[in-house]
Amino acid sequence: MTFAEAIKGGALEEIRRAPKADLHNHFVLGGSRAYILRKTGYAIDPISRLLGSMGEMDAWCDKYIGSRFHSSEGRKLLIEAAFAQAREDGVSVLEIGEDVWGLGEFFHNDISELIGAFQEARDRIAPQVELLLQIGLSRHCPVDYLEDCLKHFWGRREFYSIDLYGDELAQPIENFIPIYEKAGENGLVRKAHVGEWGTARDIVTAVKALHLDEVQHGIAAAGDDEAMGFLVENKIRLNITPSSNILLGRVPDMAAHPIARLFRKGVDVTVNSDDVLMFDSDVSKEYLRLYQSGCLTAEELDQIRLNGLKGIGRG
Numbered sequence: 001m002t003f004a005e006a007i008k009g010g011a012l013e014e015i016r017r018a019p020k021a022d023l024h025n026h027f028v029l030g031g032s033r034a035y036i037l038r039k040t041g042y043a044i045d046p047i048s049r050l051l052g053s054m055g056e057m058d059a060w061c062d063k064y065i066g067s068r069f070h071s072s073e074g075r076k077l078l079i080e081a082a083f084a085q086a087r088e089d090g091v092s093v094l095e096i097g098e099d100v101w102g103l104g105e106f107f108h109n110d111i112s113e114l115i116g117a118f119q120e121a122r123d124r125i126a127p128q129v130e131l132l133l134q135i136g137l138s139r140h141c142p143v144d145y146l147e148d149c150l151k152h153f154w155g156r157r158e159f160y161s162i163d164l165y166g167d168e169l170a171q172p173i174e175n176f177i178p179i180y181e182k183a184g185e186n187g188l189v190r191k192a193h194v195g196e197w198g199t200a201r202d203i204v205t206a207v208k209a210l211h212l213d214e215v216q217h218g219i220a221a222a223g224d225d226e227a228m229g230f231l232v233e234n235k236i237r238l239n240i241t242p243s244s245n246i247l248l249g250r251v252p253d254m255a256a257h258p259i260a261r262l263f264r265k266g267v268d269v270t271v272n273s274d275d276v277l278m279f280d281s282d283v284s285k286e287y288l289r290l291y292q293s294g295c296l297t298a299e300e301l302d303q304i305r306l307n308g309l310k311g312i313g314r315g
Contacts, residue, residue: 031081
């Protein structure tokens with residue numbers, strides 16, 4: 001059965017058999033709830049209703065994550081759960097990584113220990129998965145603090161990309177130019193969360209300022225033909241997470257998701273999970289939801305799947 005046939009038939013397990021990428025996954029919230037339950041006896045319930053504010057999202061995190069995993073052992077368990085989720089969902093390329101502040105908090109400021117935790121979990125739990133190891137930056141943190149943390153990461157060829165996430169309005173994107181210049185010198189794929197809460201102009205500004213290769217979310221571009229043309233011309237990929245966009249109130253419903261307009265305008269888009277534990281959004285379910293809502297055809301979704309597996313810098 002082909003991927004398109006599986007989509008049309010609603011055959012979720014067959015969809016899971018097809019290779020696919022997950023290029024937008026925050027591993028702390030991106031793992032397998034079944035794995036966590038099996039290892040800890042702790043059940044994590046996903047959100048099932050529209051969130052009224054980011055405060056409600058924070059409240060969910062406090063309830064289900066909070067300090068429960070705030071230790072070296074807990075952090076490593078969440079890494080394991082991310083690979084278990086990838087294995088269960090047929091993800092063959094997984095891009096995840098630790099926030100720079102986590103190096104001191106959970107890995108004794110030992111960059112080799114941090115890298116080893118991801119590589120060992122992959123080798124033991126999901127050796128078939130290609131790991132794209134990412135450096136994570138929280139946008140609310142002072143730039144000088146981030147730069148101090150990053151001194152441990154520069155020069156480590158194990159890292160594939162760098163990502164900036166958190167409140168899009170926390171501080172001007174231009175503040176991060178020195179960090180992203182250094183990231184370019186280190187050969188990292190440069191990514192940032194932009195255009196989920198901000199505007200299409202914010203996306204263009206961020207891409208130009210930070211020389212981004214990819215944008216996490218970027219859905220605001222769908223309302224601006226000039227911005228979409230810019231993304232196409234500059235071959236900027238948008239790594240989109242449909243269910244989280246809906247549950248956070250950024251998109252009214254799956255049928256109206258802007259991924260369809262973006263794709264049909266020639267923008268390189270991928271389908272990803274974001275926070276599986278919170279949004280019940282594994283990649284296979286996202287593909288099926290997009291098809292069953294009428295947002296995209298099975299053939300279009302198959303093309304998006306294949307495009308995601310190409311990857312930047314991976315041929």
